[in-house]
Amino acid sequence: MAETRRIRLTVNGRPVEAEVEPRRHLGDFLRQTLGLTGTHLGCEHGVCGACTVIVDGVPARSCLMLAVQADGAQVTSVEGLAKPDGTLHPIQAAFHAHHGLQCGFCTPGMLTTLAAFLAEQPDAGETDIREAISGNICRCTGYENIVDAALAAGKAMRGGS
Amino acid sequence: MKPAPFAYHDPRTLDDLLGLAGRLENAKLLAGGQSLVSMLNMRFVIPDHVIDLNRVAGLSGIADTGNAIEIGAMTRQRALERDPVIAAKAPVMQEALRHVGHLQTRSRGTIGGSLCHLDPSAELCAVARLYDATLHVAGARGKRDIAMADWSLGFMTPALEPDEVLTGITLPVWREPHGHAFVELARRHGDFAIAGVGCLVALDGKDTIARAAISIVGIATAPVRLTEAETALTGQPANAATFKAAAVHATKLDCLADAHVSAAYRARLAGVLTERALAIAAARAQGAAHG
Numbered sequence: 001m002a003e004t005r006r007i008r009l010t011v012n013g014r015p016v017e018a019e020v021e022p023r024r025h026l027g028d029f030l031r032q033t034l035g036l037t038g039t040h041l042g043c044e045h046g047v048c049g050a051c052t053v054i055v056d057g058v059p060a061r062s063c064l065m066l067a068v069q070a071d072g073a074q075v076t077s078v079e080g081l082a083k084p085d086g087t088l089h090p091i092q093a094a095f096h097a098h099h100g101l102q103c104g105f106c107t108p109g110m111l112t113t114l115a116a117f118l119a120e121q122p123d124a125g126e127t128d129i130r131e132a133i134s135g136n137i138c139r140c141t142g143y144e145n146i147v148d149a150a151l152a153a154g155k156a157m158r159g160g161s
Numbered sequence: 162m163k164p165a166p167f168a169y170h171d172p173r174t175l176d177d178l179l180g181l182a183g184r185l186e187n188a189k190l191l192a193g194g195q196s197l198v199s200m201l202n203m204r205f206v207i208p209d210h211v212i213d214l215n216r217v218a219g220l221s222g223i224a225d226t227g228n229a230i231e232i233g234a235m236t237r238q239r240a241l242e243r244d245p246v247i248a249a250k251a252p253v254m255q256e257a258l259r260h261v262g263h264l265q266t267r268s269r270g271t272i273g274g275s276l277c278h279l280d281p282s283a284e285l286c287a288v289a290r291l292y293d294a295t296l297h298v299a300g301a302r303g304k305r306d307i308a309m310a311d312w313s314l315g316f317m318t319p320a321l322e323p324d325e326v327l328t329g330i331t332l333p334v335w336r337e338p339h340g341h342a343f344v345e346l347a348r349r350h351g352d353f354a355i356a357g358v359g360c361l362v363a364l365d366g367k368d369t370i371a372r373a374a375i376s377i378v379g380i381a382t383a384p385v386r387l388t389e390a391e392t393a394l395t396g397q398p399a400n401a402a403t404f405k406a407a408a409v410h411a412t413k414l415d416c417l418a419d420a421h422v423s424a425a426y427r428a429r430l431a432g433v434l435t436e437r438a439l440a441i442a443a444a445r446a447q448g449a450a451h452g
Binding site for chain 2: 002003005021022023025028044045046049052055058059060061063064065066068069113131132134135136
């Protein structure tokens with residue numbers, strides 16, 4: 001049996017405690033240990049962006065971070081974006097309204113990246129938004145609607161709605 | 162694609178870190194992990210021990226000491242990108258950082274990790290070379306300083322002993338008004354650069370070049386300073402003909418070739434980017450001098 005470590009962290013506002021092997025990355029921890037399969041693993045070497053989650057307020061690739069490194073951290077995955085009553089986050093509502101997804105594989109990473117980015121820069125223009133999601137690959141190439149959705153979400157977040 | 166098993170260590174102090182680095186065999190230091198963890202996932206590296214630097218106290222931070230900026234090795238790229246001292250005194254680093262990976266990787270990636278990974282196209286290595294930075298290294302046997310010019314021993318191999326750790330970097334800043342530029346060409350935004358050029362240009366009152374520094378990345382195993390061109394530029398008028406003449410030096414460099422890009426193309430690109438960077442930096446220097 002390989003060496004394990006006990007870690008305690010907060011995932012989507014909920015305290016979590018688990019025994020993990022050091023080699024388990026955060027993406028596998030969320031999916032396999034916690035059963036939170038909303039986080040998608042595409043390339044697992046930091047290129048596709050599908051596995052992006054928000055760690056202590058900043059977007060990070062969960063495939064490039066070990067679960068043991070998240071000990072003590074606040075992690076938000078796509079499951080944690082909507083309010084507990086089910087009200088969608090403005091970026092989720094905008095993706096729905098603007099048809100910002102096709103097959104949906106890249107969507108969790110797009111949503112978490114944009115949620116963190118727009119929280120800091122809700123007035124971002126198209127160029128900044130495209131740069132923000134330059135590390136997220138959509139193989140359906142549905143970028144136009146994704147950018148439209150991000151612009152609309154920024155507007156909603158600025159307006160406080 | 163999962164890492165092979167390893168023992169994980171997360172020391173809290175530099176002393177504990179150096180103790181582990183000196184004692185453990187086949188150990189890898191984990192900084193931001195934006196290269197190492199992907200290499201672990203793909204089992205390109207199979208260490209017996211991973212020593213995590215993220216909880217070691219005192220390894221990150223940015224301090225303005227007047228003539229220089231001191232940067233801790235574990236300072237995140239994202240922190241550098243947004244830091245007011247860097248913006249005021251070394252804005253070329255922020256221009257370079259826009260090309261480093263993506264928003265998500267810059268959240269975790271560190272300056273020390275970039276310097277130690279020493280990818281041939283790493284923009285932060287080019288910036289360190291541009292400023293003739295000094296790298297601070299600590300080991301079980303003591304501390305020493307290494308000039309960025311002496312940092313690379315070969316392909317992705319920094320001048321670190323197995324028991325040593327990079328703790329920080331000193332960037333001597335230019336005190337006189339000057340302009341800066343960082344330009345690069347990559348196949349897609351955020352990809353590894355085919356070539357990139359950082360430069361600094363200071364003018365005297367009459368738009369004559371008083372001082373220039375040019376650092377080129379992506380063409381060799383480590384960033385190259387274009388010293389011949391820097392000397393030739395000094396005393397010349399800051400105009401297009403001068404920049405074109407200086408860029409010829411870049412086209413004569415011995416460049417790497419790979420499956421996608423020939424050495425001849427890289428050399429030509431180095432020339433084009435050098436000319437472009439000098440023009441941008443000189444225009445900004447004119448703004449700084451007269452504005």
